[in-house]
Amino acid sequence: MTSLTTDAIDLSDIEFWAKPEAEREAVFQFLRDQAPITFYDEILIEGFPQGPGYWALTRYADVMHVSRHPELFVSGRGGTNIGDIPQELAEFLGSIINMDDPRHKKLRGLISSGFAPKHLNQLLEQVQVRAKGVVDAVAAKGECDFVSEIAALMPLQIVCDMVGVPPSLEQSVFAQSNIILGVGDPEYVQSYEDLMGAFMTLHQMAMELGQHRLDNPTDDITSILMHAEVDGERLTVPEFASFFILLVVAGNETTRTAISHGMLALQENPDQKALWMSDFDRYAQDAVEEIVRWATPVIHFRRTATQDTEISGHPIKENEKVVMFFNSANRDERAFERPYEFDITRSPNPHVGYGGGGPHFCLGANLARREIRVMFEELFMRLPDLEITGEPARLQSSFIHGIKRMPCAFTPNG
Numbered sequence: 001m002t003s004l005t006t007d008a009i010d011l012s013d014i015e016f017w018a019k020p021e022a023e024r025e026a027v028f029q030f031l032r033d034q035a036p037i038t039f040y041d042e043i044l045i046e047g048f049p050q051g052p053g054y055w056a057l058t059r060y061a062d063v064m065h066v067s068r069h070p071e072l073f074v075s076g077r078g079g080t081n082i083g084d085i086p087q088e089l090a091e092f093l094g095s096i097i098n099m100d101d102p103r104h105k106k107l108r109g110l111i112s113s114g115f116a117p118k119h120l121n122q123l124l125e126q127v128q129v130r131a132k133g134v135v136d137a138v139a140a141k142g143e144c145d146f147v148s149e150i151a152a153l154m155p156l157q158i159v160c161d162m163v164g165v166p167p168s169l170e171q172s173v174f175a176q177s178n179i180i181l182g183v184g185d186p187e188y189v190q191s192y193e194d195l196m197g198a199f200m201t202l203h204q205m206a207m208e209l210g211q212h213r214l215d216n217p218t219d220d221i222t223s224i225l226m227h228a229e230v231d232g233e234r235l236t237v238p239e240f241a242s243f244f245i246l247l248v249v250a251g252n253e254t255t256r257t258a259i260s261h262g263m264l265a266l267q268e269n270p271d272q273k274a275l276w277m278s279d280f281d282r283y284a285q286d287a288v289e290e291i292v293r294w295a296t297p298v299i300h301f302r303r304t305a306t307q308d309t310e311i312s313g314h315p316i317k318e319n320e321k322v323v324m325f326f327n328s329a330n331r332d333e334r335a336f337e338r339p340y341e342f343d344i345t346r347s348p349n350p351h352v353g354y355g356g357g358g359p360h361f362c363l364g365a366n367l368a369r370r371e372i373r374v375m376f377e378e379l380f381m382r383l384p385d386l387e388i389t390g391e392p393a394r395l396q397s398s399f400i401h402g403i404k405r406m407p408c409a410f411t412p413n414g
């Protein structure tokens, strides 16, 4: 800790994101205390334009300020990842996450109808059925990979159900979203072509599905989106395709990551696991929030200033990029007591795992909460002695706090 200096820290260095968790946590703690708003150059990524750099926000209050002032900090000037969206990817990434009101609001309204109570209730029933199916498939084996065989499957199946992807294509969705969110990790992405290929595959899948639902509507989100009108106009099939990509990527990787980190945290804190298992329903709501704070599956999102302004007295110029580090905000001692303790009874728990409460606040938060809760209930009931038996393989990424693989073992059941 004492050897840290601001000059020695580079959040843009992809090697930084391969360092052990504790080392990274120490760096963010140092930044929060000593240099809470620091400027970094952007790394040059093949295929992406070289950007002008960005201000890294590491304190909770500053992340909240930016999230909640969309008139000052927008998503539509180049997007919400650190590098601006390259022209060739604009078609795939032109969805609501990279838009501002009023168009964002209108399109978000459309997609929200797929999360409205009627649809959500059906989905929530499906969550139960899918979670049971996932555990059924591994229960007799006594060991498996926790990430791909447990944590990933149910969120993947649910999001595929939502948009109408048939089971035969689920593994392809899994593989493509691993690539899209795996930028930075050589296991998933070695070249710009890998990334383009993943986008093209999902895009093609969406175009076929969208066209099919246009002609044969059902009650899935794809049918809703293909038949809805915004400003008197239907969404075009390519516009729908970018929604599709956002949903399938946002809806599967994040919840998987929360469940994987949640399992790890419960194992590392056996008192917390025993407490939750002693009365599942009593602790479930707070436990699920704490898992999302602890995991912070999405590490950052970026905004761009619309005018000269300031953040906590620090001047920010028009068009400068600001990056909200949710991981750091969720460990900020100024906002949380004992932030480095995993406490399933933490309440209140105003974490920013789903964003800081602005117009882009996660649309799937209620679904994700249910998925996490139901998965742990099923695991505690059916595989109560499940243990992680080896080191997790962590994703090298400044964007997703992912776990790629994690072996586990349990007493075979059924």
Ligand code: HEM
Pocket: 067, 096, 097, 098, 108, 159, 246, 247, 250, 251, 252, 254, 255, 258, 292, 296, 297, 298, 301, 352, 353, 354, 355, 356, 357, 358, 359, 360, 361, 362, 363, 364, 365, 367, 368
């Ligand atoms: C634990 C699981 C999840 C986490 C941690 C998470 C996190 C986030 C974050 C941080 C944002 C951006 C918030 C902001 O900029 O203010 C977001 C947006 C979004 N999320 Fe999630 N998410 C999760 C699950 C899901 C699920 C299951 C779905 C859908 C099936 C989903 C769909 C979306 C969509 C559509 C947006 C864009 C909303 C907009 O731009 O208006 N998310 N999520």
